[in-house]
Amino acid sequence: MAGTDTKSSAAATVAGQRLALLRRPERPVHLSVTVALVLFALFALPELMSAYYTGYMTLVAIYSIVTLGLGLLVGRVGLYSLGQGAVLQIGAWTAARLLFATGQPFPIVIIEAGLVTMLIGTVIGLPAIRLRGLYLALITLMMAGAITVILATVNFPNGGGGFTGYDGQQSHIPPIRRPSIAGTDSAYYRYAVVVAILMFILVYAHLRTRPGRAWAAIRQSEPAALAAGINTTYYKLWAWALASFITGIAGGILAGDAHYLYSINFSTQDSIILLAVALMGGVYNLWGAVIAALLMQLLPAVLQNLGVNYAWLTILFGIGVLQVLTTAPTGLADQFPKDMKKLGGLIWRLVRRPQPGASASASASGGAGGGST
Amino acid sequence: MIEIENLTVRYGGVTSLDGMSLVFEQGTCGLIGPNGAGKTTFFNVLSGFVRPAAGTVKAFGTDLLALAHYRRARWGVRRTFQTEQAIEDLSVYDNVAMVASPLRGAARRADVLAAIEYVGINVPPLAKVGTLGVGKRRLVEVARAVAGKPRLVLLDEPAAGLPEEETTHLAAVIRGIPEYTGALTILVDHDMSLVSAVCSTTAVLDFGKLIASGPTAAVLRDEHVMRAYLGTAEV
Numbered sequence: 001m002a003g004t005d006t007k008s009s010a011a012a013t014v015a016g017q018r019l020a021l022l023r024r025p026e027r028p029v030h031l032s033v034t035v036a037l038v039l040f041a042l043f044a045l046p047e048l049m050s051a052y053y054t055g056y057m058t059l060v061a062i063y064s065i066v067t068l069g070l071g072l073l074v075g076r077v078g079l080y081s082l083g084q085g086a087v088l089q090i091g092a093w094t095a096a097r098l099l100f101a102t103g104q105p106f107p108i109v110i111i112e113a114g115l116v117t118m119l120i121g122t123v124i125g126l127p128a129i130r131l132r133g134l135y136l137a138l139i140t141l142m143m144a145g146a147i148t149v150i151l152a153t154v155n156f157p158n159g160g161g162g163f164t165g166y167d168g169q170q171s172h173i174p175p176i177r178r179p180s181i182a183g184t185d186s187a188y189y190r191y192a193v194v195v196a197i198l199m200f201i202l203v204y205a206h207l208r209t210r211p212g213r214a215w216a217a218i219r220q221s222e223p224a225a226l227a228a229g230i231n232t233t234y235y236k237l238w239a240w241a242l243a244s245f246i247t248g249i250a251g252g253i254l255a256g257d258a259h260y261l262y263s264i265n266f267s268t269q270d271s272i273i274l275l276a277v278a279l280m281g282g283v284y285n286l287w288g289a290v291i292a293a294l295l296m297q298l299l300p301a302v303l304q305n306l307g308v309n310y311a312w313l314t315i316l317f318g319i320g321v322l323q324v325l326t327t328a329p330t331g332l333a334d335q336f337p338k339d340m341k342k343l344g345g346l347i348w349r350l351v352r353r354p355q356p357g358a359s360a361s362a363s364a365s366g367g368a369g370g371g372s373t
Numbered sequence: 374m375i376e377i378e379n380l381t382v383r384y385g386g387v388t389s390l391d392g393m394s395l396v397f398e399q400g401t402c403g404l405i406g407p408n409g410a411g412k413t414t415f416f417n418v419l420s421g422f423v424r425p426a427a428g429t430v431k432a433f434g435t436d437l438l439a440l441a442h443y444r445r446a447r448w449g450v451r452r453t454f455q456t457e458q459a460i461e462d463l464s465v466y467d468n469v470a471m472v473a474s475p476l477r478g479a480a481r482r483a484d485v486l487a488a489i490e491y492v493g494i495n496v497p498p499l500a501k502v503g504t505l506g507v508g509k510r511r512l513v514e515v516a517r518a519v520a521g522k523p524r525l526v527l528l529d530e531p532a533a534g535l536p537e538e539e540t541t542h543l544a545a546v547i548r549g550i551p552e553y554t555g556a557l558t559i560l561v562d563h564d565m566s567l568v569s570a571v572c573s574t575t576a577v578l579d580f581g582k583l584i585a586s587g588p589t590a591a592v593l594r595d596e597h598v599m600r601a602y603l604g605t606a607e608v
Binding site: 213214216223225 | 454471
């Protein structure tokens, strides 16, 4: 459908082109599939899922925000971060502290947590002004390690006093509160999905406008970006700030989801797993972030349900990353529709060969082809 | 008008530009010289990638060297690169729209579309640059260089690797830039036929030193220039 789109605007006048640019009637099939999936996730899924899977799907919504931020850094700007797990911890810690200490509404608290995380995360991103690739990844990994150690020492807030909000003597630990409209697990799942959607829209809006252009230029050629008047330092830090902000918000949702936070639940290894699943899901496509979160959170739950030790996952992820990097560098989100299209075409050709009586199966394969676009 | 005075650039022990003093008046000016003569270094100084050891550059009354590199584009410096630097992930429109511009809103969109139309690229503005051939990508770069009210357009071997008919088209585009934008255009190229077809005046660099400048036809006949290019022994 992109073909007909471009052909028509080629023939159009400047005025027509201008109109086409403003409207950008992009991929209607893609849009309807997105809307359908979002509606399904919001309204149908909570009714269908058991309590077990509701909990894990909430984590999927939360971690899709984290991998969205990581995908933004890696895929759009070309900055490899191995510190996103730590950034998530900062968001969770800040939100928990604020939820215990103040009576502010939940949404205000998670925005504040996002802003605090944005500040600290941007500091973590400062080396990115000069460094790229392996060195940047290494430095962010070390920062993540340092933050994990610090938070393990000060502990996560449990309703105590002082700056840290931790009281080791406390016998009754109050749970971290949730928003009043999302007290139950399935309501909280919906809440997390809505926040995730808002974060995806925020990032999408960035990608479609000036920052997105600047990031694409920086990723391919910094000299070209500079020659076009793009302040590369500013836009790199902006990317870091945006990724940290949404990751901080994810941390806030995570705090409300968990009710109780312990430093033992966070490890530096999480940051590495995050990069692995983000690469597998695909960092050049927003859907990649959702797939990455499914791989990271839902897959272990499914395996556990089936009685498979989920330690196998580390091996599986290793193989997965290798597979993706060698055969499909753009990740599953880009590769899967292509494969489905190929499969659809294959089935189409198979069923077309015997001419009579093929109408029923032909329509089925047509449906598969349409859904893959 | 751009006045360059005593411009010197050193990389360690290598003197890449050696006390270059030159005035580019207006229109399209050529800058030629053998490999390693300092042509690209000169462009890098103007666009801020290289800090000169000495010298001043005054462009239309502004001290260019005092501006940070990304601010020079806002002031009106544009350049293309020896190896083409169109951004593959972006559309033709976005590739041109990424350049700094004093225009806003609808005027800016119109300016970007006009630049795309001016270079005669003949593909829809929303086409991804990654799908285009090298000739079209060069034109995208030139479109970026003429958008957003430029004052100084630097073209670094824009015709490198292009077949003849595309070079002819490019020559017409480059010749029209001063009229289209009002900007002073400086063209670096090895292709003498392109330079003599496009440039009214030409300067010649050799080993970082200016060895000739003036009307293009006269410069190309100059004996120092012949010697630099053909390697005649000094007597």
